[in-house]
Amino acid sequence: VIDDRVLRLRREVRFRNVGGEGVVLRQEAREVLVVNGVGARVLELLDGRRSVAEVAAVLREERDAPPEAIERDVGAFVDELLAAGVVEMQAADR
């Protein structure tokens, strides 16, 4: 199954890549999250244009890990980001 969800950072969320990690500011929830290097890369790639499958494809190029593991991990991470209110689905009229 191809994960064709297209996501982007929610408008009020701020993200910054810092020295191989990511800091995510969810000000309205008064929450700061720290994600590891792969998580930071996924957040950079979730730009409202690429699908989750396309994000996983980029990571497959960049990372030395089994493709199935990458797809599974990216999918699970994106689910977490959605549940945490960090990202949202891009509207269909992109």
Add this chain to the structure above:
Amino acid sequence: MSVARFGERFLVDPARPPGDEPWGSQGVELALPGGPYRVEGLAAAQAAALAARFTRRCRAAGGGATPAAGVGVAVRREADRSFRAIDTRGWEYELDLDFAPDGVRLAGLGMRAALRLGEPAAATLWVADAGESTFAGSCENLLRVAVAYRLLALGGVMAHAAGIALDGRAAVAVGRSGAGKSTLASAAQGAPGGAVVLSDDLVAILPREGGPPAVATLPFTGDLPPAEGVPPLPLAALLRLEQAAEDALVPLGTGETIACLLACSPVVNVDPWRREALLATLAGLVASLPPRSSWALRCTRTGGWPAVARLLAAGGKEEA
């Protein structure tokens, strides 16, 4: 979710524009980080109240031009009936803040204020107290907010943290309420070795050309009186306090370090117009920290200080 309109907790009519009548012709200059802070339009009793509150940091301001940088504060009259009478027993007091792209409005007990950001920044404080009771506290409320914004503009931050100095270096300890900031500060103060508690509540962290950030004291009240007369000191150790069963120092990564500073940057960290600026500023500050100077300090209820003292004596670096 219902959102209260700005000021309605404290002001009878928040929409009514406040007046522009000074209380008097006196002025003082306050030496606080990011300053000078020049307060004008004061009645004699108000100037005296600020002198008593800020002691050595307060001096009479001559006429002269407004400083080119810092903050100018105009104190203006407001009628007592403009402010709501509030029974504050058992009440945790929090200012009402209204953020905008160019500044912030404040309302609190017996006060309202507006801060316009810029170079210099300009603030107006409206009070009904002539200097006999609440004036210095109202002014301090505004100054905390003004200092937070000024430091951010200068690439620094006002941190809700304990600051402790030893051997010409400073440790800054952050942590949620109850994490042990005051306990650590008290332990440092009572320990042999000459540690000085800069504050158990708020410190200023400012960038320094070519070196680690500097930690400066702020004259705002915590449980322990803030240190006075201590020059800014290089930040040698940044500590995130955590309660634990055993004492331990665990290195903090860059992201975690930025996150803990974000969490303890009062006022500016809830300003939706300054999200980018705050993240960028903290990333810059953390990038200028010496290597291996950020730690999670897991400590027992009474512990912690010996580990911090060793860190400071070693210039902030210690193998975990």
